[in-house]
Amino acid sequence: MGAKTKLDLSDKDILKRIKGWARDGLTDKDIAANLGYSATYFCALKGKNKDVAEAIKSGRAPVDIIVENMIFKKAVGMSIKTQQAVKLRDVIYNSEGNKSVIERVEIVTLTQEIPPDTTAGIFWLKNRKPDQWNKPTPKPIDADDIPKDIPKGVKIDSWIKKQIEE
Template identity: 40%
Template sequence: MAENGKYKDWINDEGLLKIEGWARDGLTDKEIAYNIGITQATFYCWLRKYKKFKDAVKNGKEVVDRKTENALLKRALGYEYEEITKTEQNGKEIIKTVTKHIPPDVTAIIFWLKNRKPKQWRDVNKLEIDKPVQIEQSTQIDLSKLTKDEILNITREAFKND
C-alpha cells in the first residue's frame, strides 16, 4: 500500500518532530498535509489510523493553543511591562526604565467570557413566560401601490372595532 510507505517516511523521530513543530507554528491541517506531500483527506485518515502521528499533531497544537489562551487572558486583564530606552547626553549613555501599563481590552474580555461562560454571557437571552400572552401583529402596507378606495377600506377596517 503506497500510503503506508509514505507514512513510514514520517513516523520516525525526525519526521514526527517536524510535524509537531508545524502544528506548534500554527500551520493548518491542510498546510501540514501539503508539507508532507499528502492530501487533506489522507491527513485525516492518518490521524485516525496512526497514534504516533495523531499525538505529534495534537502535542504541537496544544502548545500554541495554550500560548494563545494565555495571550488572550493577558489582554483581557491588562498588564504592565518595562520599557528600556537608551539616550546619550554629554557623551554619556543614559539608560531609562519606564513601567508601561496596558489597560484591559474590552473585546478580549467579551470574547473570553462568551466562550468560558456562555450561559451567563451569550448574546441570546431566553425569556420564559408561564401565562398566556396576547400578541398583536402589525402589518406594514406600501400605500403607494394602493388605490384611494383600497386605502379607505383598510382605514375603515382598522378603526371598525374602536
C-alpha cells in the first residue's frame, strides 16, 4: 500500500465539503476520516490552516444558532402551528326529503401552546450566566484535615471556621 495523497486544502470544493460536513453535525474526527486523515493530524492541520478552521466554524455557526434559538423558545414557552386532517359530514336533504350524507376531509391549521420547560431554562441559564447559576462544588473534607492526637481536645467552632476560611 503506497503513501496517501495529501489533499489540497485550499481547494474551494474541498473546503465546501468540510463546511457541509460541519453543518451536518460531523465531529472533527469524522471529518478527518472522510478526508483520509487521522484525528490527531487533522487537529494539528486545523490549527495551522485558517481556511480549514474557518470552514468548520462557518459550517457549525448556523446550526448552533438554530439550536440556541430552539432551546430559548422551549425555555420560555412557544406557540406552534400544526396541521390536522378533520373528517366533515355534509347532510343534504333533497326536495323529496331524502337524506344524503357526503363526507370529506379538510386540513385545518391549529395553534398549539407549548408550556415553558424548566429543564431548558436551567440549561440556558447555566450556559449563558454560569457565574450566577452554576453552583460551586463544595470542598471535600479530607481525613487528614481532622485533628487527631489532641490531649485537651479541640473547639469545634474554631475548627469549622478554619475549614470555611480555607
